[in-house]
Amino acid sequence: MTETLDWSRAFTEHSDAVYHLALVVLRCPEDARDVMQVAFERAWRHRGRYDPQRSLRNWLLAIASHEAISTARRRRVVRWVGLSGEERHPEAPREVSLTLWEAIGSLSPGHRAVVGLFYLHGFSMEEIAELLDIPGGTVASRLHTARQRLRALLEAQPEEARI
Numbered sequence: 001m002t003e004t005l006d007w008s009r010a011f012t013e014h015s016d017a018v019y020h021l022a023l024v025v026l027r028c029p030e031d032a033r034d035v036m037q038v039a040f041e042r043a044w045r046h047r048g049r050y051d052p053q054r055s056l057r058n059w060l061l062a063i064a065s066h067e068a069i070s071t072a073r074r075r076r077v078v079r080w081v082g083l084s085g086e087e088r089h090p091e092a093p094r095e096v097s098l099t100l101w102e103a104i105g106s107l108s109p110g111h112r113a114v115v116g117l118f119y120l121h122g123f124s125m126e127e128i129a130e131l132l133d134i135p136g137g138t139v140a141s142r143l144h145t146a147r148q149r150l151r152a153l154l155e156a157q158p159e160e161a162r163i
Helices: 007-026 029-045 056-081 098-105 109-120 125-132 136-155
Strands: none
Touching: 007 029, 007 056, 007 109, 029 056, 056 109, 056 125, 098 109, 098 136, 109 125, 109 136, 125 136
16 A cells, blocks of 8 residues: 555645644744654655554654654754754744744643644544553643643733733
């Protein structure tokens, strides 16, 4: 089945979802585009591992989420060592307010991945656990912590800045 998979069509159909997930995690359009490219390259290189009984979109999002979290960790080390340039300003997806986007940006990469998969892509907690290869309790905990943090950050905003 993977030999007959139309990778050009797969890219056309799923690249936006992969990009937006990476953007939620990384908050940087350039890095999100890099992760999207790497995710599709890895999917193609490891196409023999793809189970056609499962969703191609889910498989690509799992690859992208792992790559985005790894990229965020590497970037944090680069910033800590002092090798980075200016802080980049991310672009928010059209459907997300700037205040909410900034609040999401303050979360850790792992929390941002869970929030993005749950709210942006509509996956259940069980599906997220499978995609990220982490226990369901960890997903629930990250989602709960992220919600608490976002609520606190958004409630601290002036009334006119709230969604």
